[in-house]
Amino acid sequence: MKWWATLAVAIATVATAATVTKFSPEIHRLLELEERLDSLAAEEHRLERDLATAERKHRWLQDEPAYVDAVARDRLDLRRPGETVYRITPAEDSP
16 A cells, blocks of 8 residues: 555545544434434323313313213212212222
């Protein structure tokens, strides 16, 4: 190999090493930011689902008297005169 070819390989190696060393923190930061972006996208998706559920329940509360009746009776333990309410609860595990 001629001396100028060896010199070119050496310069390329040094330049590559310098570039990697210089941009290593930025690459690490970029990977962290991409991971954070993925996490925030998943949270956004979950929040959009929760919002859709809340909007659906809000519409039902406004437009469906039977739904309002069912929710009120369940949450407030209300019953109509002469009605018997049966509550089924899971059995507690005993040692």
